[in-house]
Amino acid sequence: MSSTVISPGELKPKPPAEEPNYLNVNHTISSWLLTGDHKRIALLYLVSTSFFFFLGSIAAGLIRYELTSPAGVVLESDTYNKVFTSHGVIMVFTFLVVAIPAIFGNFLVPLMIGARDLAFPRLNLASWYMYMTGGTLILAGMVFGGVDTGWTFYTPYSSMYSNTQVSMVIIGIFIAGFSTITTGINFVVTIHKMRAPGMTWFRLPLFIWAMYATSLMMILATPVVAITLMLVVYERTFKLPIFSPELGGDPVLFQHLFWFYSHPAVYIMILPAFAVVSELIANFSRKRIFGYHFVAFSSLAIAGLGFLVWGHHMFVSSQSMYESIVFSLISFLVAVPSAIKIFNWMATMYKGNVHLQSPMIYAIAFLMIFTVGGLTGLFLGAAGTDVHLTATYFVVAHFHYVMVGGTMLAFLGALHYWWPKMTGRMFSDGIARVNAVIVFVGFNLTFFPQFIVGWLGMPRRYHYYYFAPEFQAYHIMSTLGASVLGLGFILPAFYLTQSLFTGKKASANPWGAHGLEWETSSPPPTSNFLETPIVMDEVYDFDPVSEHARDLRNLQEAEEWKKAHDGMDNLPEEDN
Amino acid sequence: MSSKTSTPHEHHIVSTGTYFVTLIALVVLMIATVAIAQVNLNAIGPFSGTVVNQVIALVIAVAKAMLVITVFMGVKWSTTLTKLWVASGFVTLILLFGILGDYVTRHYEHQSGWEKIEDGSLPRFTPDERTVPGPKSNDLNVKIRQ
Amino acid sequence: MSFFNFPLAPPSASNIAQQYDFVFYALVALSVFFTLVVCAGAIFFAVRYKAGTKADRSRPMYENLPLEMTWTIIPLILGLIMFYFGTALFVKIKTPPKDCEEIYVIGKQWMWHMQHANGVRENNTLHVPLGRPIKLTMISQDVLHAFYIPAFRVQMGVVPGRYTQLWFTATQTGEYHIFCNMYCGTQHSEMGGKVVVMDPKDYAAWLANGGQSTTPMSMEQTGAKIYAKMHCDNCHGAEDTLHAPSLYGIYRKRRVFADGTSLIADDEYLRDSIVKPYDHITAGYGQTMPVYQSQVSEEDLLNLVAYIKVIGSPSANPPTSNVNRHSAPTAVSSTNEATSLAANAVQANTADPDATPTRRVGAPAVGAIAAEGRNR
C-alpha cells in the first residue's frame, strides 16, 4: 500500500523481527509500574479496567438471576440494592468512562498524530495510580458494607438516610474522577502541541477529533460532580444542610449538579465509541470517511450541546416545567449530530471495499444497535413521553443500548482492531467473527425485552415485582440473553489471551488500514517512530478502485496459495 | 517544528512597573469595594439598592480577576490557544449557572387549586408554614421543621 | 403461567394515557422506520460492496453538501415535530384544570399515605372516581420518592420540603398499579399499591361512608379484609416463601409438622395455628410467626377461618392480590384504611375482568420462588 510517511532521509530497511519494542525493552515489574510510556500505561489500564469490568459483570449477572422470579431468588432486598449499586458504580466510574480513552486513547493518540509520547508521561502514570486508588477505595467500600444508593447517589437518601459505605465509595469516585481529568489534560495538550509535521487538524484521524471532544468534557464536567459528591461526604460527616430539605437545602439541586456532569459523562462514554467506529468503518471499507468535516464537527457539537441537556434527566423531579421544555428542545438538537454520524458512516460503505473482518462486524453491529439506542432516546428526550418512561426499564434498556451496545461493542471492536498493534500477535479472526455475532444476538435478547417491560411500567431498581407478575416473561428472556451476552464477553478473554502465545506475528499493517499507527512496527518501539514522521497525504487516503484491484489480487493469490498448500485454510498474511 | 510552535522562545518579559501598577490598582479596587459595601445605595430603575450594591461588588471582583488573569497570569501576552482555554472554564461555568433557570421559573407554573394566586403576584413556594390538611396523626403528618 | 404472558402495552386508563399513546406510537413508528433504514442500508452496502465483489466503485463520493444537509435537516425537522407533540403532552400533564378534586399524598419509607378532601385516609391504595379530574398534591416525609401510575401514564417526583402535583382523569374503572419510581431505600420495590377507579356514585358512597364499602360482606369477605389488615398475606401468599407456607387450598389437606407428626387441616387446626402457631410448626419452617392469642377477637377468628377455608379458590376474594404486601412500619391507628382494603376486595369483583393485569385474581403466578421447605 502507498506509504503515508516519507522519512526525511533514506528509507530504513525493514527492522528484523527481534527489533526491540515497547514490550520487550525490559521485563522487570518496576519497568511496568514506573513506566512513562503511554503504550505500557495503556496496557496497565487494559488489565485493570478488564478486572473491574469482570466485577461489574458479576453484579449484572446476579441482578439478572435475581429478577427471573418476581419475588427474588437468593438475595435480600438490602443486598440486591447493594448489588445494583455496585454494578452501576463499577461499570460507570471504573469502566465506561475510563475504558476507551484510557486504553485506546492512551495507546493511540501519540501514535496517530506522530508523537513520541503524550505531553506529560509522568502525569499519565499518576493518573493510572489515581485510577487504581479510586478503584480500590470503591471496591473497599463494596467489601466493607457496600453502598445502596444507586450510582446516582441522590440526596437526601445518600446524605442522610443510607447507613452504608457511601463516603468511602464517593471518595474513590472523586479520586478516579481526577484520573480522568488528568488523562483529558494530557490528550488536549498532546493533540494541540505534539502533532507531527504535516499533521494538520483536517488530516487528523476522526479518532483524535472525538478524543479531543471527550477530553473537553472530562476536563470541564468532572470537577462539578467531584465537588458535588464531596459535598455529600461533607454533609454526611458533619450532618450539614447543603442538600437536606429539613434545614433549607434543596435535594433537587444535587440532581442538577450531578447531571451537569453525568450527562456529559454519557458523551464521555459514547464519543470514544464514535471515535473507534469512525476508524473501523473507514479502514474496513477502504474508503475515505464520507463527510469528514461533518463527522469531526459533529463530535464537537455533541460535546458543546452535551453540556446543555442535563435537565432531561429531571423532567419529573419537580424541575420547573419551562426549564424542562428548554432542555427537551436542546435534547432534540443534540440528536442531530448523532444522526449525521450514522448516515455518514453508512455513506462511507457506499462504493467501498467492505472487508467483513471481526472489527468491522462489531462496527456494523454498533451501527444498528446505536441507532435503536439513539432513537429510543427521543422517547426520553420528549418531555411528555418521558413522564411515563423515566426511571423504568425503558430507560435501563435505552442506556444499555447506548452504553453496552454502543461503547462496549466499540470497545470490543477496538480491542480486536488494535490488538495486533498492541501485542504484535494475530488472533483467529474466524472465532472472533462468530463471537461478534454472539454478542450482537445476546445483547439484543438481553435488552430489547427491557424496552417492553419498561413501557409496561416496570420501575428500575426494583427487587421484587410479585405484585405485577405480568413482567416476568420479559425478565426471563432478558436473563437468557444475558447468559448469551456473557459468553460473548468471556470468549475473547480466551482467544485473545491464547493469541499471545500461539498467534501469528503481526506485520506492521495486518488489516491493510491507513493511518500513522500502522506505519510503525507491531508492536511499536518505545519511541513509537524511529524517526519523526512527516505527514504528506490526507487522512484515510484510500482509492476504492485500486483497493478493489488489490483485493482481487489478494483473493487470487490466496486461492493459488491454497492450491499449492493442499487446501490448508491458513491464508497468507496480507502484506504491503 | 516552526509550523506549530510558532511562539517565540524568548517570552515577553513584563516590566516591574507594570506589575506594581497592577498591584496598586488591585488594592485600590479592593478598598473601593469595601467602601461601597458600607453604603446602602439607592435603587436604580427596577433594581433595588441591594441588587445595585451586589452588582457593583461583583463588577469590581470581575475587574480584579481580569487584572490578575491578563497581567499577572500573562494571558495578555499568551497565544490564542491559551486564551481559548482560559475562556473555556469560565464559559462552562456560565452554562452551569443555567441551573438557576429552574429556580427562577419554578414559580411560574400552574399551581391552581391549592394556593390562591394573589392578584398580579405569582405564587411563591413557601413550604415552611403549610402542612397537609386532613386528620392529624403524629406519625403520618409531614414534619417540616422550620 | 406468567411465562407465557407477553403483554405488549400497559392498560390505558386515563385521559392523559390516550394522548400519550398517540405520541408514543408515532415515535415508535418513526423509530422502527429509521432502524429499518439503517439496518437495511448497512447490510445492503456491506453485501453489495463486499471486498472482491464486482460493483461500480468509480467516482467515489467523499463530501456532498446537499446530502449532508438532507440528513441534517430532515432529522432536525422530524425532531422538532416530535418535540412539539412531546411538549404539548408535557404541558397537558403538568397543567391541572381548575376544577380538580384534590387528594393529598404523603410518601415515606416505604408506603404511600393518601388523604381525601373529607378526611378519609388510606394507605397504599387510592380510590378515585371515574371521569373526574383528580389532582394529587404530594410531599415526602423523608427521602425522594416518585408517584407513578403506569396505566395513567403519569409520574411525578415526591420531594421532601416541597409540594409537587400530578393530575389525571381516570377513564376506565378497575385497579391499576401504583409504583414508587424513585429509589428510596431497602424496600423501595415494595413501596407501591394500587389505584382503584370507581364509578362516581360508588365513590361518593364510599367516601361518605368514611372509606368503607357499603356492600354487605359475607364471612369470607370479612375474613379477607382481616387477613389483609393483619398483613397475613405478607408471609402467607400464593406460594410458599422462605418464611411461611402458602395457605392456598390448605383446608382438609394433611399437614406434616416439624416433629414428624401430621394432622388434617380442619377448622380447629386453622384456629390453633393462628392463636398458638408453635404448637404445630409445619415441616421446614421456624418459629417466625407471631402469636395472635388474645389479639384477635373470636368473631374475627371465625371470619378468618372462614376465609382461609376458601383461600385461593376462585370463589374466594383473596386479600386483594399481592399488592398490599407491605409491612407498614408505623401501623395506622385508623380503621378506615383497613376497611378500605376490604372494600377493594369487594370492588374487584364488580369490575371489568380485562381492564388490568393487576386484577388477575386467583392464584397469581409467582415463578420460581424459593424451593419448598427451605429454612433459613
Place this chain on the structure above:
Amino acid sequence: MSAITNSPDHGHGHGHDSALHHQFEDIGQQNESYIVGMWVFLSTEVMFFGALFFIYTLYRWNYQQDFYIAHEHLNVIMGAVNTTVLLFSSFTMVMAVQSAQLKKRGHVIGYLLMTIACACVFLIIKYFEYSSKLADHLYPGAGFATDAQAAFGEHAIEAGKVAVNMNHAQLFYSLYFGMTGLHAVHIIAGILVIGALIRLWFNNAKSVTLDFVPTEMVGLYWHFVDLVWIFLFPLFYLMPKPH
C-alpha cells in the same frame, strides 16, 4: 523544520538541552505545552470552585435576609487584610517569575519566600477568624448555635422578634467553611509547591533554572488561588443589607 531530536532515550537530561523532555521536539513546544496544560488544569479548577459558587449563589438568592444576618459575624477588616495579603503575594509571585526569566536566582528565591510568608500570614488570620466562629458555636453540624441572639447579637433581633432562621444561618456557615476551607487547602498545597520550587532553585536544579516555565506554572496556580479569593471576599464579607 528545526532540529529533530532523534534521541531514542527515555531518561531526562541526555539531549542537547537537558531541560527538554524526550517526548518534545524543542523547548518552545515543551514550554507552550506546559502553559496550556496548566491552563487546562485551571479550567478544571474553575469548574471545581464554580459549582460551589453556584450553590452559594442559589442559597443566598433564596435566603437573603438570613444570609445577611449570618454574615454579620464575619470580620470585614480581617477579610480585607487577607485580600491585600493575597494580592501582594500574587505580586511577589509574578516578580519571582520575572526574575526567573531574567535568570536572577537570588531574587527568585527571595520573592518566593515572600510569597510563602504571605500565604502563612493569610492562614494565621484565617485561623483567628475560624476560632472566633468556633467560639460562638457557628460551626455547622449538630452543635450549631441555636440561640440567634447569642450568636449574632442584636442584628438577629428585629421588632422584638428573632429575624434569622438558624437553619439557613447554618447553611451559610456550611458554605463558608466549605468554600474558604477548600480555598485554604489550595493555599496549603500552594505553600508546599512553592516550598518545593524554592528547594529546587536553592539547589540550582537544572529543571527550574534553565527555563522559567516551571516557575511560571507554579505562579499560575498561585494566581488562581488569589483569583478564587477575589470572589470569595465580596461574596462572603461584603453583603449589602436586603431591603
